[in-house]
Amino acid sequence: MGAHHISTDTSRVRRWLDGEQPREPIPRIMSELFSERFGCVVPVEDLGLRSAHQSPSESGVDLPWAGPQTVQLINEFSRSDLMLGRRGFLGASLALSAGPALVEPMQRWLVPPSLGGFPTPAVGVPRDTGNRPNRLSEPELQLLETTTVMFRTWDSQCGGGLRRKAVVGQLHEVTDLLQESHPEAVAKRLYRVTGDLAALAGWMSYDVGLQPTAQKYFVLALHAAKEAADRPLGAFILSSMSRQMIHLNRPDDALELIHLAQYGSRDSATATTQAMLHAVEARAYANMGQVSKCHRAVRMAEDSFTDARKGEDPDWISFFNEAELNAENAHSYRDLAYVAGRSSTYASLAHPVMERAVELFGQDSVHQRAYALNLIGMATVHLLERNPEQAADMTHKAISVARKVRSERVNTRIRKTADTAMRDFGDIAEVIDLSERLAVELPEVAETA
Template sequence: MASSTVTSAQPERPPRPNLAFRRLRGKRSPAEFAAAVRRAAREIGERVSCDARYVGRVEAGEIRCPNYAYERVFLHMFPGRTLTDLGFAPRSSVRGRQARATVESRGAGEPYDTYDTHDVGDTQDVGDTQDLEDLQDLYETHDNNEESDVLRRAFMTSGATVAAASLGPLGLALDAAAAGRPTRRAGTGEAGALEEAVRRIRLLDDRHGADGLYRRAAAPLRTAYALLDAGASRQATADRLYTGAGELAISVGWLAHDSGRFDDARSHYAEALATARMNGDAGLEAHAFCNMAFLARDAGRPREAVRAAQAAQRAARPLGSHRLMSLLALREAGGWAGLADRVGCEQALVRAQTFYGRGPSDTDPEWMSFYGEAELEGLEAQCWSTLGDWPRAARHARRAADLQDPHFTRNLALYSAELADDLARGGHPDEAAGAGMRVLDLLGEVQSSRIHTMLAGTTRVLLPHRRSSGVSAFLDRHAALPRPA
């Protein structure tokens, strides 16, 4: 490997606080301002995972120039202003772009492959041009020279496609470990790249579903744990790495879960739980148990689902997030439904609604950005469906689909598939076929084995009603679908 590809350590330059951005925040807390940023993003069809920490990094000057998605949101929030007016540096002055051009000029024999957005081998999973642009921008938001180089190498190392690169952070550390060389102690650059990788996986899953993404997710997870083995320069950085590695394990586990690889998902969730307990991280522990409860329900182990959800609630109680407690109560309700315990299910659903009604708070975890009224309705629909109350399940599934932000394509397809199945089993074949058609319209953007499995079940229920023109059209179109790999 050419030594020129490894940047030597440079003296840290203290960032200059972004006072202009701080003035624009006004009297709002960082969390309140982050919520306003997320709302503004939804208004223009963007999806950003802005939280109080991100706002703090901007105001501290750690982010000299935002990526393009954040740029569009900020300019929408403050019309008539430029990035410079908001206190940011011009994009052309940020070192990441210049360095990327240098990397891209290397030949195929150089150690870090260039992005090739025309490689069609696996690019269907990231079919949105905007995603490709945002993925390339991930490593352009950092000014610190060493951190910029770490992120740039990280996202270039994973291979030929931008989609693969998006799920291959921290590749330099992984390469070093694989070659038997000591991996250097991790710093804030690696921790930041790990956290951004988790956000990116969640965004891609929201837009496109898990199938295809899971194949690429193992490498960054191995890298994350290699960084933990290497240690960190500061305890605060070590804590971020433990949390980031655990959250990444959960995200990878969810990709396995949603694509039908239950044994793999169980292993990843257990890894996240062990990481949480080693670091005394109650939030990560609650998240791991939450997903374990969901997996147990889907895998036909309802009693385990109940116990995992209850364990998650015990871990989450001191965290003070009502929305988290609401979601965990729904996980418990799903387990009780699987046990055919209608009373236990209804009691858990009441708790879920009560907690949800107390509203959001600054203590809500970042990973819960998906959990809104639509998800609450969708999960309740699943409970009534499991209990065989098809009319009630259909009512909640219809509300979920109506409430869902269209930008969350996967969830919109999921709720519509749930509605189609509930209507079919409830004796409304024509309405079920209509809902199924809406799911088929979305499958060009979404790859999810869960949704394909649900649709396959719906078609079997609708087969006796093939004489209906609407049902026949749905069945024929479903039969023409390419089979998932």
């Protein structure tokens, strides 16, 4: 493993067995050796080489803001994710952070990074690279960047469940590269790729229902984006965290995160990114029942989008097109309707905007998951307007699209919408047919990552 300064003998092993705590990198080496021998991740805690109680900085989201530690944490976390099933160590050991425990550590994203040169391996055990030149060529860097673009397209077309492990594997490989020596400009590009991949791994984990895992990837992605000195990417990652908090019914946390994203990228984000941030802000305000602030954020999203220049945008914001703008604003109005006690006024505001989103996504062969989600959104608007037959029709269409994508988020929303339809309009023939089809074609079963 390249740690030529490490040696051991039987007396040292006895001391370890008696409780002596060896210094790094010995615990990591032992974890690697046991993991390789047994074919599963054996954490250092299980070897008794470190206290089984982890501090928040090791197990939660309050992590050190430094490049070497960031690389090591992503490397170890992605390795564990790859080697263990979704019901294994990761799922059992992680818990969601929320409130000040989540927001306050993220605020340190704004502290200027201490990026210096990268003359030595960044972290952990030095790696033996053999005869391979310890330099990445420009074509190799470009290939890493275009591969990330390809993964993002797969996620939009197929959902998070089909290619998630491939993204995690690529992320792990890139962190291996970051443990070698690179010029600062190359290291920054590698950190940018790392942040992009970790954010995508988080989004795909969120999509299949692995919420603590998703949050951990998002946090690690934000750390990598900071090392890359890429404020707009960091803002995008924070927006993904905000969306997750909205999904988990924590709009206060969502608003804190999106305001942090807006403040941190106010001088660097493109108009498209600013529009997206305002749209997510509107969703947070809607779920808090703050009507005027929601309307204001919707208008700002629309105004910013009119200034968008496609050639200025990085690939990670390419999803935010006219269809997505309409979808976000429609969902804000729809959410206001629910918060206001199923208000028909806000449902009527949502209807034409959601209808436009469905129309545009129906012409798009790439963003199939978004199409399914907005068909469901249209169905919920019909239910708010007490049009169960139209709601059933939209949900039928959503089921047909959902069968082509691996997204537990889509499946869950379909089931929830169908349950609401049955509860409110269970005697309508179209609703009964929908419930019967759902039981056959989209049964509630545990999916694999």
